[in-house]
Structures are given as C-alpha cells and as structure tokens.
Amino acid sequence: MDVSQYLEIFLDETSEHLQSLSDQLMILENEPENEDTINEIFRAAHSLKGMAGTMGYKRMQNLTHDMENVFSEVRNGKMKVSSHLIDVLFQALDALEEYKNTIQETQDEGTNDNEAIIKELQQILDEGTGASAPEAAPADSAKEKAEEKPQEEAAADAAGSDDGDQKWKSVKLQEHEIGVMKEALGKGMHVYGCTVYVQETCILKAARAFLVFKALEELGEIIVSVPSAQDIEDEHFDFDFSVFVVSESSFDQVKSAIMSVSEIDRMVGEEIKANSAFLAGAGAEEASEADSESAKASEETAPVPVQQTTTAPAAQQTTGKKNQNAGKPVVNRTVRVDIEKLDVLMNLVSELIIAKNSIVSFSNAVSEGTNGFNEQIEYLESVTTNLHESVMKVRMVPIESVVNKFPRMIRDLSKKLNKKMELFMTGEETELDRTVVDEIGDPLMHLLRNSADHGLEPNDFRVQNGKPEVGSIFLDAYQDGNNVVIEVRDDGRGIDVAAVKAKAIERGTITPEQAENMSDKEIIDLLFLPSFSTAKVVSDVSGRGVGLDVVKSKIEALGGDVSVKTKLGEGSTFAIRLPLTLAIIQALMVSVGGEKYAISLGSIQTIENITNDDIKYVEANEVIHLRGSVIPLVRLDQILGVESQRNPEDDLIVAIVKKGDALAGLVVDELLGQQEIVIKSLGKYINCSSRLISGATILGDGEVALIIDANVLI
C-alpha cells in the first residue's frame, strides 16, 4: 500500500501525540492518581498505535501496543504508577521519537526493535497485575490467539474464494460463540451476521474497519469477527470482513450505523433467528464445508502470504536505500498556518490589485492632474507594507514547539545530577521566524543544562545557605521592539568572577596585568571563548567546555547576541536577543563618502547633531557626553575606507546605536531617510573580514546598498 502521501500528516500527528504523551507523563509523575491524565495517555498511546499500524510501521506499533497495555491496566486500577514505570515509559517515548526521526529521514522505521524496553514493560505489566490476576493474562490470551488464528485465517481465506457476497455464512463458529448467541437470543436480543465491504480505493481501511467496530459497539456487542480484530487493526484483510453482533437494535439500525462510516462500499447480512440452521446445524454444516474449504484454502492461501511478505519488505528496502542515499529528510519542512493569517494575506493581495488597477486608470487619464496619483502611490505603499508584514507573520511560529521539550529534559537532569530542581516557563507563545525557531533549540538546551549543572548548587548546600532546597530555573521569552528576548535564569550560585579570572590566567587566556584592568563584565565574557569551562568536575551533562562558545556563535549566526548578568550567590541570567525576522527590516539609509549604507533601525536609538566642541577624548578615543552617558564615537568614513564629503568644521551627524546596555555613536555624512529593505546575502565568495557588512539590499533605483551591522562596532 502506498502511504507516502500520508507520511507528512503521520509525522505531524506523531509529533503531537509524543509531545502530549510527554506532557501528560510529567503530570502523572506528580499526580499518579490523576485519572484524566491516565485516560489522556491511554488515548494518545492508542492513537499512535493505530497510526503506526496503518502506516505499516510494525516495530513502532509493537512498542506503543505494550505501552497501551500497561496503561490499560493502570486505567482499570489494577496497577499503580511507580516512578520506575515512568522512567521506562520515558525511555519508550525516546525510542518512539527515534522511530519518528528515522522515518522522517528514510521513510522507513529502521531495524531497532527496542526489545529491552518492551521486555521491561512486559515485566512491569506482569509484576503489576500479578497480585490481582495470578495467571499471566497476556501470555494466555496470546496462546489463545495463536490457536484461533490458523482456523480463522483458513476460514477467512476460504470465504474469500466463495463467490457469494454473504461471506459471513461460511464463517466457522466456535462452540462458545454459538453459546453466547443462543444466550442473547434467549434474553430477547437480536443476533446479526453480516459482511462489510470497504471500498477498494480506500487507503486507511484499518481505520474504516475500526470505525465500523466502534459504531457496532455502540449498538451492541461484537461476538465474532473474521479476520480477528487484531488482524483487522494490522490491516491483514482484503476489502471485507465479517462480524457477528448481538444487539437490541433492529437490523436496519445496525446497517445504517455501518453505512454511516465513509468509504464503506456495502454491507450484506441478516438476522440469525433462534431456529436458524446456522446455529442449530452449525456442526454438521461446517464439517462438510470445512473439509472442502480447507482443501481449497490450502491451495489458495499458501502462495498468497508468501508473496506478500516477500514483496513488501523488498519494496521497503529499496525505497529505504534510495532515500538514505539522498541523505536528507524525505519530508519537507512545513509551517502550519493559522487560517486567519492567510485570510489577511488574501485580503491584502486583493487590495494590491485594486491599487494597481487604479494606478493603471490614472496613467490613462494623467492629464487631469497629479494629486490623485500621489494618493494612489501612498495607498499602494501602505498595502505593500502590510502585505510584507503579514507574509512575515505567516513565517512566524511560536517557540512553544522548541521549549516544550525542556520540562522533560530538566526532569531527567534532575535525576541524573541528583539535584532537586524545577523549571518555570513563560512566554512560550512568543513568535519567531520559523528558521530561527528551528535553530534556537540547541543553544537554549545548552544554557539550561549549564544552569542545572553549574548554576544550581547541590541541595544540601542550598539549605545551608538559607535557600529553598529545590532549585529554580526560569525560561522567559518576550518580545522587545523588533527583537525577541529569551532569558534563562537560575537562582543558583551565580558566576564567581574571581574564579573565572583565575582560570583565565591559569590557561593563559589573559595575563595577570590584563586581568587587573578588566571589568567584571569583560571577565564574564571570557566564558564565551572556545574551550573555557569553569566546572571543577567535568560531568556527563556539561562542563566539557564546548558550551557557551557554541551558544554564542549559533546565536550570532542567527543575527542575535547573548549577554549575561550574574550576582554571586543569587544566580545568573543568560539573555538571548534575536531579531524578529531575517528577511526584511526597517532601516535608516545614510551616506558616507558618497556611498549609501543601511543601518537597521532596530539598533538605532537616537540621531544627534554634535558640534566639534562636544567631542572629548578618553584614552585618545573620541567620545561624546550625552544625557549622562559617555558614548564612544565611531567614524564610519575611516572604518569603511572612504573620504568624508563633509566639511570638518561642520557639526557632526551621529546615529546613536545600542546593543544591550552598550552604546556607540556612528558618525555619518548625511541622513537619507527611513526605508524598508530586503536583506540579500553577499554570497559566499566575498570575505568581509570584520563582519561589518552583514548583507546588501537593492534600492528603488536598482542600486545596491550595503547593510552595516552596528553590533560589530560597539
């Protein structure tokens, strides 16, 4: 069966279910008796199992099946939730996640059976239910199934060869099944036998069959189904299956219930009366039928399964190989877009067309005057600005998808490090460009691990120092102007500046003389240098010295920056500042030495007119004193290697730019105005050594202007 077109949906939904499982498990760990949660987990596990089965991912299905079994026992009150159980379940989740990733990359689930986890789940199941049900139930039922299967399959396959539609009539009933039916008839209920045909074009036939079963279960009870419910769920059937139902409803009700399921072709069947030969003479009839059928069956069934088993894996293997060769995910990355955002977009596009049309009509009647023309231009401008904003918004996704895996991570860390800690998150709904969201996961994880491992003190140490025993880590995200700030904060020991200094000197990163003159902030910034770790014990979690410099370079690659605030004994805060979007920004256009440059408006604080007398000197560097702060001046003409076209006697035009708390004044020749610019890359060949130029943009007249990254100059 070709299910590749459903792969994307499958992966999306699997991710959702896994996330929900993870969330619910976290809750369950704290409230082992929470019934809603247990039900929710059961449902998610069940859906996962069904989906994996439909898609033909057997290993994934097996694992979820066992998880579901465990929860079914928990739900029935036969088992208690233990912390060991939660651990194993989390392992199972990780294994499922792995399957999902493998599927995403290769379209195949891989070959890892995760037997250890399955075994452990079984063991828990046996132990947990052992007390109330001394006979190992799963083993029993499995045996039973094993016994039933061959018969049923033979019957089903034999039935398949029967030309008549009423396949249910050839189903061989067991003694006890007939007993149940007779009993039901005795109580005045109806028994129906029927065969349901699924449309041959139906792709998720197992799902359809499942819906039929559900519909029937609402009306009554299914006594027998051929093939067995398990086989149907595994999609081991062609396009029909037969069921015997005991119900109080009329045959028409049953029929309409079945037919209400979509993609069901037809159903045939009838009521079985108490005096029906089907029940009474079942034995005799079957004996003869079974003989002839089993003969037929052996002829027919033998080659069929063989063929199926050989072709399917072969096909899977080849596709698997092909995809592995390609080496990248077979599924495209998608953004799920809120329909409202698309509506806005659509409206804007229609407005744009209207504006264009009116301009066209104006150009035809331009003799009437030009006032209206300007109006239309302004209208067009406002439409395009809004259009761009909405397109940007479509690319925006909440950071939730990244941060919601962190509570789980902190839980694991807490166990691993043997420290009690809690994670508090706010602002998960903050939105960022999809490309940025995809990339910030790792840096944030580094920072959180850092806080958990280095930041928070051991519990006893905290108690001694009068702090709450349980350490707190905070992850706060919020929007700040054109930026999004994500802070990772802990109430741990803070950064010991003296220790960092000593370490830096010991490593030869700085000389003792240099250290003397460095501010605390500069010392802390040393932590972001490659291979610099102050952890005394290198642990499994962090402290290999590959943390903060990676964080820094990654964030800078995204156009953001990282800063640290810390207070010894009270904790530290790592703040990541990221631009809202990467593609289009509002910029101030300036000219320097006759060349045009763009500076991101987001980083500009004010524009000042400075007389030459205002310039002071600190250590031979030009500074200005402005509203209480001393701001270093940066002569852009010198940095860009051009001659300023301004008279040196004239006042200076200075753009005050800001990066975190630091300020700088960029001296420019002329201000050209504000403009929305589209950022283009300079390409890989040009090596801008100072990283001063972050890109280029094309102006209205077709000229290329370079974009100055003011952050580099501060």
Add this chain to the structure above:
Amino acid sequence: MDELKAIGEYDTTQYIVIDIGDEQYGIDIKFVENIVRMQSITRVPNVQEYFKGVINLRGEVVPVMSLRKKLNLEDDEITNKTRIIIIKLEANAPIGVIVDEVKEVVTLENSSVDSVSRSSQKDEISYINGIGKTGDTLISLLDLNMIIAE
C-alpha cells in the same frame, strides 16, 4: 544511443573567448550563466582586493571580481567593450568576472588542448589548466575553480 556515442567520440568543449590585455583566455561555456554590460558596482569595504564589489543582477546581489587583479595585471580600464561574465560553479552562488572584451565562442576538441607545461610556471599560470588553439591564436583556458577560490 547513437547520438550519445557520436558526442562521446568527438569529445569537444565549447569555450567563450575573452580578451584581457593582449592575451586571449577561454572560459568553459557550461559554467557561464550570463554576460552583461558593465554597470555600476557597489564597493564593499574590507574585502579581498580583487573584489570590485557587488552588482544588482535582476534583483539578485552578485559579487564581482576583477580578473585582471586576480592575474596580477594592472587595474581594469572600463571601455564600451568591457563585460561582466556571470559564472555559476554551483547552484545559488553566482559570481561576476570583469573582462576587457568578449570575442567569440569556439569549439575545441579535447584532444587538441595542450596541458600546461609545469616547467614554465609563472605565478599566474596556476589559474590555467590548458592551452587551446584556433587557427594561429592560442587560448589559455581558465581554471575557474582556481580563479574563484581564495
């Protein structure tokens, strides 16, 4: 099949012949994306010396280098014949090369291309991976990977 064989037997490559100073150079046509007239180039500060800057090529920002500077010749003198050849060695990474003049397209049989004798190596010769002949003129075939690399 027959066609393929025919091409294989001839084994020819087409080159665009360009003038730089008195010499003629050939650029493998399969890497040439476009040839445009000289246009205004935006200087990019603090970059490799042979990079003239960037141009706007139909909405794309494309870096432009001077072949003369790369070959250690005197700087370009912009004339009516000056052209920028847009080269694409890999997808999404076009680069422009300024040349004095674009002459013609020639088809050279690969067997007629002489390899560069290593003994006569000068500095710039490492940018050339063969010498072709059409009639009496010699064409130095540029090794684009070397030209564009650092």
